[in-house]
Amino acid sequence: MQSALFTDFYELTMAQGYWRRGDGGNSVFDVFFRRQPFKGGYSVFAGLEPLLRALEDFRFASEDLSWLEGQGCFEQGFLDYLSGFRFRGDVWAMSEGELVFPQEPVARIDADLIEAQLVEGLILNYLNFQSLIATKSARVWRASNFGRIMEFGLRRAQGPDGATAASRAAFLGGAEATSNSLAGRLFDIPVMGTMAHSWVMSFADEREAFDAYAEVYPDRTVFLIDTYDTLQSGIRNAIAAGRELAAKGKNFGVRLDSGDMDYLSREVRKALDAAGFPDASIVVSNELDEEIIEALTDAGAPIDIWGVGTSLVTGGNESAFTGVYKLAAVERSGKLEPTMKFSDNPEKQTNPGVKQVWRIYGDSGLAMADLITLAEEELEPGRETVLHHPSGDWRLLRAIPAEVRPLLSKVMDKGSIAVELPSLKESRNALRRGMDRFDSTHLRLLNPHVYKVSISQALRELKLGFIEKYLRDSR
Secondary structure, eight states: OEETTOSOHHHHHHHHHHHHHTOOOEEEEEEEESSOGGGOSOEEOOOHHHHHHHHHTEEOOHHHHHHHHHTTOOOHHHHHHHHTOOOOOEEEEOOTTOEEOTTSOSEEEEEEHHHHHHTHHHHHHHHHHHHHHHHHHHHHHHHTTSOEEEEOOGGGSSHHHHHHHHHHHHHHHTOOEESOHHHHHHHTOOBOOOOOHHHHHTSSSHHHHHHHHHHHOTTSOEEEOOSSOIIIIIHHHHHHHHHHHHHTTOOOEEEEOSSOHHHHHHHHHHHHHHTTOTTOEEEEOSSOOHHHHHHHHHTTOOOOEEEEOHHHHHOTTOOOOOEEEEEEEEEETTEEEEOOOOOSSGGGOOOOSSEEEEEEEOTTSSEEEEEEEETTOOOOTTSOEEEEOTTOSSOEEEEOOSEEEEOOEEEEETTEEOSOOOOHHHHHHHHHHHHTTSOHHHHOSSSOOOOEEEEOHHHHHHHHHHHHHHHHHHO
16 A cells, blocks of 8 residues: 555645635646756656556555644544545556656646645656656666666665666666566566675685686676786686686676776777687676766777666766646636646746647658647647747747657546556567657757757647736736
């Protein structure tokens, strides 16, 4: 069970206010984010499947209600209401693994106002963290020139929940395996692991440690060769132990965990090739991130597998995904009315109304823009479409799309999962197929080309109407 206390306290106080006033009518909330993390050109939407399961299980247990009663600010009638609380709303969302961009709704919550308010923290927690890590993982994978990535950040992640969620998101984004055994079981992720320096140090000498490991794991032997001296002892002992494995028809690999990875990987590759082991793999680790990996890849360093830990599971230099949850429409006098947030910062203004997001493809088959429309609007390929700048100003683009695709679909109906959710591997494959439909300039690490997110003519008119009314009322 997902305790419904997993919410910000002010959500509960607002909920009681709505309940007391009888304001629990229908509402629509948008989930979107304000800027791309890592100064990148795209993000990866992740965390939907575990979020939906958590929403189904969202409950106030008796001990939760007792704790709330002890806070001294909740009426017994409201606590009675919470005792039977279930989320019974609808959720519209993009698919996990979809490439997403700022300001567009990645999910839409259609629910009773109290219900929608109480689940805000849960929704943002699941989607923000996993989208951050999936995006980081995709960047690492692309930086390696689509190489083999092993995630092993469990010991550096933010707590057990963070570690397991990070392993899931990292696999979705591009890692092929994890060191987290629990994540391997829960999410059917391949698990990998070599040895620690402590294994080598627990033996009288390095060669004995390698021989012992090869005896126990002849089919998956990777020698950690930098415990003492990578080139003077580590690779020499690995080659000696490897010859005994080769005599049994087995292959092996070596791992570097310190030093100059470019220089050492080249020297180790030379030694392995000279000894007759061209198929022996080289694994590297030690505080790697996408910038380091891209530099090593571009330099042609002969590295086969990248072990990435801290930077991958924590987000590295980006501590959080900027996802927000904003009211887009609310029931007043029995009618669902659009709402809009104004701000001294124009970038924080929201788009009013119930919306859909469309991905527009050109004749090349590549995505050219995303268009935010009102939910009732329909786009058709071959018909001219006007794309307005999201700020609502004079800038626009006219396009005749070769293909259009709606991105938001109903995944939860009246509090129950309404579709067969794809497996994590299927979402991972969908991400890779989706990336192939974007120009590489949008996906590069450094100075990516900004992908267009626009609003439709009807949404622009609705938004400008709000702005004009606000200006009239403020005079």
